[in-house]
Amino acid sequence: MRSNIFDRLSFLSLFLVVVLLPVFCLPFTKIPVETSKGLLLVVGLVACVIFWAIARFSDGEIIFPKSWLLVSGFGVVLSFLLSSVFSANSQVSLFGTMFDVGSFWFIFSGFILMLMSSIIFKTKERAKVVLLGVILSSAIVLVFQTAHLFMPQIFSLGILAGKMDNVLGSWNALGLFAGFSCLMFLLVVEFFPISRMRKILLQIFILLSILLVASVNFPLVWILLGISSLIIFVYKTSIAFQGNKEEGEKKHFPITSFIVVMLSLLFFMSGQFIGNIIPNRLQLSNTEISPSFVATMSVTKGVLSKDPIFGLGPNRFNTAWSMYKPQSINDTQFWDVAFGSGSGLIPTFLATTGILGILAWLVFLVLFLVGGAKSVFSNIKDKANWEMLAFFVLSLYLFIASFFYFTGPVIFLLALAFTGIFIGLVSSATGKEVLVSFLNDHRKSFVSILVLIVVVIFSAAISFRYIERFASVSYFGRAISSSTIPAAEESIGKALGLYSNDLYLRTYSQIHVTKLNSLANSETELSDADKANLQTSLDQALSSAQLATTYDSQNHLNFQLLGSVYQNLGLLGVKDTYSKALSAYQSAAVLNPLNPGIKLAIANVSLALGNTKDAKEYAKASLALKQDYIDALIVLSQIAKKEGNNSEAISYAKTALSFYPNDKNLIDYLNSLNNSSVPSATPVTDKPKQ
Numbered sequence: 001m002r003s004n005i006f007d008r009l010s011f012l013s014l015f016l017v018v019v020l021l022p023v024f025c026l027p028f029t030k031i032p033v034e035t036s037k038g039l040l041l042v043v044g045l046v047a048c049v050i051f052w053a054i055a056r057f058s059d060g061e062i063i064f065p066k067s068w069l070l071v072s073g074f075g076v077v078l079s080f081l082l083s084s085v086f087s088a089n090s091q092v093s094l095f096g097t098m099f100d101v102g103s104f105w106f107i108f109s110g111f112i113l114m115l116m117s118s119i120i121f122k123t124k125e126r127a128k129v130v131l132l133g134v135i136l137s138s139a140i141v142l143v144f145q146t147a148h149l150f151m152p153q154i155f156s157l158g159i160l161a162g163k164m165d166n167v168l169g170s171w172n173a174l175g176l177f178a179g180f181s182c183l184m185f186l187l188v189v190e191f192f193p194i195s196r197m198r199k200i201l202l203q204i205f206i207l208l209s210i211l212l213v214a215s216v217n218f219p220l221v222w223i224l225l226g227i228s229s230l231i232i233f234v235y236k237t238s239i240a241f242q243g244n245k246e247e248g249e250k251k252h253f254p255i256t257s258f259i260v261v262m263l264s265l266l267f268f269m270s271g272q273f274i275g276n277i278i279p280n281r282l283q284l285s286n287t288e289i290s291p292s293f294v295a296t297m298s299v300t301k302g303v304l305s306k307d308p309i310f311g312l313g314p315n316r317f318n319t320a321w322s323m324y325k326p327q328s329i330n331d332t333q334f335w336d337v338a339f340g341s342g343s344g345l346i347p348t349f350l351a352t353t354g355i356l357g358i359l360a361w362l363v364f365l366v367l368f369l370v371g372g373a374k375s376v377f378s379n380i381k382d383k384a385n386w387e388m389l390a391f392f393v394l395s396l397y398l399f400i401a402s403f404f405y406f407t408g409p410v411i412f413l414l415a416l417a418f419t420g421i422f423i424g425l426v427s428s429a430t431g432k433e434v435l436v437s438f439l440n441d442h443r444k445s446f447v448s449i450l451v452l453i454v455v456v457i458f459s460a461a462i463s464f465r466y467i468e469r470f471a472s473v474s475y476f477g478r479a480i481s482s483s484t485i486p487a488a489e490e491s492i493g494k495a496l497g498l499y500s501n502d503l504y505l506r507t508y509s510q511i512h513v514t515k516l517n518s519l520a521n522s523e524t525e526l527s528d529a530d531k532a533n534l535q536t537s538l539d540q541a542l543s544s545a546q547l548a549t550t551y552d553s554q555n556h557l558n559f560q561l562l563g564s565v566y567q568n569l570g571l572l573g574v575k576d577t578y579s580k581a582l583s584a585y586q587s588a589a590v591l592n593p594l595n596p597g598i599k600l601a602i603a604n605v606s607l608a609l610g611n612t613k614d615a616k617e618y619a620k621a622s623l624a625l626k627q628d629y630i631d632a633l634i635v636l637s638q639i640a641k642k643e644g645n646n647s648e649a650i651s652y653a654k655t656a657l658s659f660y661p662n663d664k665n666l667i668d669y670l671n672s673l674n675n676s677s678v679p680s681a682t683p684v685t686d687k688p689k690q
Contacts, residue, residue: 004055005055006051006052006054006055006058007051007052007055009047009051010047010048010049010051010052010055010116010120011120011121011126013044013045013047013048013051014044014045014048014113014116014117014120014121015129015130015133016040016044017040017041017044017045017048017113017417018113018117018130018133018134018414018417019130019133019134019136019137020040020044020137021037021040021041021137021409021410021413021414021417022134022137022138022141022167022168022177022410022414023137023140023141023144023167024036024037024040024167025037025157025159025167026039026159027157027158027159028157028158028159029158029159029474029477030473030474030476030477030478030481031159031473031474031477032159032473032477033159033160033166033167033168033169034101034169034408034409034410035098035099035470035473037409037410037413038098038099038106038409038466038470039466039467039470041109041113041409041413042099042109042462042463042466042467043463043467045109045112045113045116046459046460046462046463048116048120049112049116049455049456049459050456050459050460052116052119052120053452053453053455053456053459054456056448056452057449057452060437060438060440060445061435061436061437061438062435062436062438062448063119063433063434063435063436064118064119064433064434064436065118065119065122065423065424065426065427065428065432065433065434066427066432066433066434067118067371067423067426067427067432068367068371069364069367069368069371069419069423070114070115070118070423072360072363072364072367073111073114073115073364073416073419074111074115075360075363075364076107076111076357076360076361076364077104077107077108077111078360079353079356079357079359079360080104080107080108080314080353080357081104081108082310082356083104083310083311083313083314083352083353083354083356083357084103084104084313084314086309086310086313087310087312087313087314087316088312088313088553088554089313089316089551089552089553089554090313091551092313092315092316092552093313093314093315093316095469096315097501097502097503098469098470098472098473099466099469099470100315101345101408101409101412102314102315102317102341102345102348102349102352103314103315104314104315106409107314107349110412110413110416111416113413113416113417113420114416114417114419114420114423115420116420117416117417117418117419117420117421117423117424118420118421118423118424118427119424120424121420121421121424122421122424122425122427122428123424123425123428124385124387124425127387127391127421127424127425128387130421131184131188131387131390131391134184134414135184135185135188135202138177138180138181138184138185138205139181139205141167141168141177141181142178142181142205142208142209142212143208144167145166145167145174145212146208146211146212148160148163148165148166149163149215149282149284152165163282163283163284164284164286168408168410168411169408169409169410170288170406170408171216171286171288172216172218172220172221172286172288172405173405173407173408173410173411174212174216175212175213175215175216175217175218175221176218176220176221176224176401176405176407176411177410177411178209178210178212178213178216178221179209179213179221179222179224179225179397179401180394180397180398180401180411180414181205181209182206182209182210182213182225182260183225183228183229183393183394183397184390184394185202185203185205185206185209186206186229186232186256186257186260187232187386187389187390187393187394188202188390189202189203189206189256190232190236190254190256190257191236191386191389191390192386192390203256206256206260210260210263211278213225213267214267214275214278215278215279215282215284216279216284216286217267217275217276217278217279217286218286218405219268220401220404220405222264222267222268223264223268224397224400224401225260225264226260226261226264226265226268228393228397229257229260229261229264230257230261232254232257233254233257233258233261236254236257237253237254289334289337290339290341290342290343290405290406291321291325291329291339291342291343292343293342293343293344293347293404295325295326295329295342295343296342296343296344296347296348296351297347298324298325298326299317299320299321299324299325299342299351300320300342300347300350300351301324302320302323302324303320303324303351303352303354304354304355307354308354308355309354309355309356310353310354310356310357311351311352311353311354311356311357312352312554313352313353314349314352314353314357315352316352316554317339317340317341317342317348317351317352318338318339318340318555319554319555319556319591320351320352321338321339321340321342322338322556322591322592322595323591323592323593325339325594327594327625329594330594330596330625330626331626335595335596335626336595336597338556338557341406342406343404343405343406344402344403344404344405344406344407345402345403345405345406345407345408345412346361346399346402346403347403348406349361365399368395368396368399368419369396371426372392372395372396372422375388375392375422375426376388376389376392385425385429387421387425388422388425388426388429391418391419391421391422391425392422394418395414395415395418395419395422398411398412398414398415398418399415399419402415436448468498468499469498469499471498472494472495472496472497472498472499472504473495475491475492475494475495475498476491476492476495476503476504476507478491479491479492479495479507479511480507485511485514485515485518488511489511489512489515492504492507492508492511493508496508500547500551501551502548502549502551502552502555502557502558505544505545505547505548505551506544506545506548506557506558506561508540508544509540509541509542509544509545509548509561509565510541510561512537512538512540512541512544513537513541513564513565513568515533515537516534516537516538516541516568516572517568517572519533519534519537520534520572538569538574541565541568542565542566542569545558545561545562545565546562548561548562549562549584549587554591555591556588556589556591556592556595556598557588559584559585559587559588559591560584560585560588560598560601562584563581563582563583563584563585563588563601563605564581564601565581566578566580566581566584567581567601567604567605567608570605570608578605578608578609579609581605582602582605582606582609585598585601585602585605586602589602594625595625596621596622596623596625596626596629596632597622599618599619599621599622599625599632600618600619600622600629600631600632600635602614602618603615603616603617603618603619603622603632603635604635606618607635607639612639612642612643615635615639616636616639619632619635619636619639620632620636623636628659630656630659630660630666633652633653633655633656634652634653634656634669636652637649637650637652637653637656637669637673640652641673646673649673650670650673650674653666653669653670653673654670657670
């Protein structure tokens with residue numbers, strides 16, 4: 001009896017995790033939507049594992065699916081663990097700033113979700129319940145997001161600002177989820193025995209999901225949805241109709257899947273002509289940027305050349321991008337963007353975990369495709385187990401989406417959960433399960449109960465630790481949105497008290513630099529209290545920047561900030577800070593060798609130290625990396641003027657003006673050079689950010 005109660009609680013906990021993933025968020029908080037998904041995953045999964053373990057104390061049996069796919073999944077987890085252990089910064093690879101997608105703990109939780117799904121949702125009845133729950137939550141997402149497009153202020157929930165903000169995370173992720181929902185509704189309409197009214201209702205939601213996909217207008221969604229619906233249409237017309245003919249039943253043309261195929265083809269082939277009609281009417285602009293697949297593979301090649309076995313470590317794509325990004329990226333407006341992910345979620349994993357991670361993912365995906373195709377085709381002959389077909393097709397859609405796009409947590413976790421359900425259904429149908437009975441054997445009983453107790457304690461400890469770190473996110477959100485320095489200082493201090501990481505430390509340092517400049521530039525004479533406050537802000541800005549470099553010595557942003565802090569102190573007249581700024585910038589340049597901005601920062605510091613020769617070399621190196629870098633051209637112009645070479649100074653200024661011919665400040669600067677009256681300070685231009 002007790003076992004039955006705890007099994008039900010375990011089922012309910014896991015059911016809520018899977019079903020609520022698309023819709024869960026924390027309204028009217030400063031917590032990002034994707035971060036809130038992590039709270040649901042951790043709390044729900046921990047509750048599920050604890051209840052399941054307690055139930056095993058009572059019945060004395062543990063049943064696992066006998067599946068090589070499940071084993072290969074934990075091979076992926078092992079590769080992430082080893083890569084994290086051998087990473088230069090294990091704490092970033094293990095957890096990240098906040099349960100980052102790609103960190104070891106996220107991957108571990110995802111595959112535990114897959115394991116528990118295979119154990120708990122292994123029967124057709126429970127699988128149907130989960131499918132129904134996901135259908136309901138998907139319908140809620142579609143209705144809510146459609147309403148949000150037309151009334152963004154009313155349906156903001158205090159966390160969704162613009163029309164394109166959504167409960168999935170990114171705009172394209174919403175489009176992929178709408179395509180997933182359409183495919184799920186289509187599978188139920190075409191293969192499951194449901195009433196006419198329910199079929200009509202699902203067809204309405206299919207239309208709504210297509211309209212939402214059209215609003216996002218992400219080409220990948222049309223490709224996936226079109227191919228998937230085409231396969232459904234072909235199967236329905238070739239296999240199912242043949243069976244109906246033999247049984248003398250009336251044929252039904254699969255009109256719904258045919259319409260979805262035609263619409264997908266229309267929107268994909270029409271390009272911008274039809275595809276932009278709805279986005280333009282709703283004033284939607286898809287501006288998401290990410291590295292191309294070629295650029296991602298270039299970074300992967302660079303990582304493998306230095307760390308072939310274990311890679312740089314999970315959750316460190318930003319470091320890999322800084323070190324190995326293609327130089328051609330400097331010719332775009334994204335030259336100074338520190339991308340934290342590659343072209344897709346799975347390619348991002350492959351880029352950071354070395355050969356071991358690549359092989360682990362390859363084995364897992366191959367076993368998934370081979371095992372899935374074999375199991376599905378062996379069951380559809382008898383028109384049995386449509387649930388198995390549905391969960392395999394849906395998880396395949398989600399994995400393909402995760403390969404070609406950085407989907408975020410929801411789509412990837414749903415892929416793992418659906419794969420787990422598929423594994424459970426296959427194992428249950430074929431009788432391939434591992435049964436461990438331990439109550440009748442004292443030795444097995446002791447070991448099994450000990451393991452279960454360890455699992456319970458470990459799960460509880462992990463959840464407590466996570467919740468403590470999770471609480472810091474709210475304070476961090478308040479810090480970056482505060483309108484006053486004291487409020488921001490108080491909030492970031494509380495965030496650091498709960499969880500110290502380089503992002504929080506950099507923010508803490510920047511707040512104190514702002515406070516420092518505010519006090520130093522005060523027009524009134526500083527009191528003794530203000531002077532003491534000035535010294536405190538100086539110390540806090542410097543110490544937190546230094547701690548950030550200690551926390552992650554491979555992140556160029558930390559050293560870049562430290563150099564900026566020292567440079568600010570030098571401008572305020574603090575002695576011996578320019579040389580320290582130079583050292584920090586040089587460390588950043590080693591970690592991000594193709595960044596022209598860091599080279600120019602070194603040039604400016606060299607000028608402040610009176611080293612004109614080095615300043616000129618670094619400015620030229622900056623310009624060599626980015627030929628249209630206006631700031632570098634101005635610095636070179638000023639250096640040339642300082643050396644008495646007015647013609648060269650004018651040449652650099654003219655080159656800068658050729659890129660922005662209507663820039664008034666550049667025009668004035670060039671006129672001043674022509675009049676042999678060079679301003680003492682670098683002109684501030686109104687050019688757009690490059």
